[in-house]
Amino acid sequence: MLDKKNILFIVSNAYEVSDVPCGVCLEEFAIPYLIFLKENFSITTASPKGGKSYISPSGLHNLKKEWMFAKEVLNRTVSIEDINEDTFDAAFFPGGQAAMVDLPYNPKIAEIIKKYCKENKPIGTLSHGLAAFIGVESESGEPLLKDKEVCPFSNREEKEQFQADVLPFTLEDKIKEQGAILKNGEPYIASCENLITGQNKNASAQIALKIIKMLQEEK
Numbered sequence: 351m352l353d354k355k356n357i358l359f360i361v362s363n364a365y366e367v368s369d370v371p372c373g374v375c376l377e378e379f380a381i382p383y384l385i386f387l388k389e390n391f392s393i394t395t396a397s398p399k400g401g402k403s404y405i406s407p408s409g410l411h412n413l414k415k416e417w418m419f420a421k422e423v424l425n426r427t428v429s430i431e432d433i434n435e436d437t438f439d440a441a442f443f444p445g446g447q448a449a450m451v452d453l454p455y456n457p458k459i460a461e462i463i464k465k466y467c468k469e470n471k472p473i474g475t476l477s478h479g480l481a482a483f484i485g486v487e488s489e490s491g492e493p494l495l496k497d498k499e500v501c502p503f504s505n506r507e508e509k510e511q512f513q514a515d516v517l518p519f520t521l522e523d524k525i526k527e528q529g530a531i532l533k534n535g536e537p538y539i540a541s542c543e544n545l546i547t548g549q550n551k552n553a554s555a556q557i558a559l560k561i562i563k564m565l566q567e568e569k
Contacts, residue, residue, distance in 0.1 A: 352389050355565055358438040359383070359395040360459060360482065361427060364451035365404040368516035373404035374424065375446035377551045378476040380417040382442060382558035389562055394438070398452045398459075400429030406446045435462045438471075440561050445477030445503065445550070450517055454484035454524075467494065467544055472564045474557045476548045477503035477521075484524055496529035500547040501540040507550060 361374050386393055397403045403424040413421075435441075441462060443449065453459060463486050466473050475482065480502045486494040505522045526532065533540045538549040539556050544564075548557045 352391070352562065352565060354390055354392060355439045356392045356394070356437055357386055357561070358433065358435070358441045358462075359393060360430065360441060360443050360453070360462075361395060361397050361403040361424065362446065362448035362452050363397045363399045363401070363403055363427075364448035367447060367451055367518070370513050370516045371407045372447040372451070373406035374444055374448055375477065375551060376405050376413065376417060376420055378444040378446065378479070378554050379424070380414075380420045381551075381554035382444070382474070382476075383420070383423070384416070385555060385558040385562070394433070395423050395427045396430045396433050397427040398430055398456055400427055400432070401425075403427050404448065406448070430456070430458045430462075433458075433462075435465055439565060440472040440474070441466055442473075442557070442561065443475040443479030443482045445475075445479045447478055447517065449478040449481045450519070450521065453479075453482040456482070460486040463494065464488075470544045472544055472546065472561045474546045474548070474561050476553060476557055477550050480525065480547055481521055484528065493528035493530075495525060497531065498542045498545060499531045499533050499540045500525060500542065500545070501533045501538060501549045501553070502530075502547065503550060504534050 488494050502521045502525050538553040546560045
């Protein structure tokens with residue numbers, strides 16, 4: 351078990367996109383959260399506005415008993431503007447289509463991502479959580495994702511699981527525009543420097559365990 355570590359979960363406040371309900375993917379939030387708790391992490395959950403973060407409607411239909419805690423945690427998130435990013439050892443962005451609405455182009459989130467990349471602190475993203483990187487630039491002014499291998503939620507999955515035509519963009523297309531190198535399919539995870547990305551909920555446990563391993567290797 352690790353010494354006490356602090357991890358920052360960043361989630362969306364959005365509850366709809368073009369009048370279609372959306373939210374945080376429950377499984378992608380709850381599974382890593384419980385793994386980090388088991389490993390003695392202190393977890394802070396933040397969002398762009400603070401307050402309530404909504405669970406994806408599909409998640410409410412699959413609310414397992416051991417995931418019930420997530421409703422309470424997501425009802426009282428901290429505003430990202432009130433976060434001191436220096437007090438955390440890693441960051442994690444769960445998925446769900448809501449992440450496409452208010453995580454891209456957020457100045458505070460971009461500041462945290464750039465700082466953690468510079469300091470080589472682990473950043474994990476699941477499915478749409480990678481949208482937080484959209485608009486984030488390196489010190490040279492190029493997209494931070496350029497030439498990085500990532501594993502985003504795919505266009506095929508978007509069409510199968512959601513009304514893709516209501517989204518402002520698809521994650522796969524936008525990540526390609528940023529110059530990233532896409533890796534899709536099993537094992538649904540990619541690691542590049544300090545960034546660990548998972549394609550979908552199947553990577554929920556892998557992401558958390560990879561972040562833990564990275565922090566252990568720092569010792």
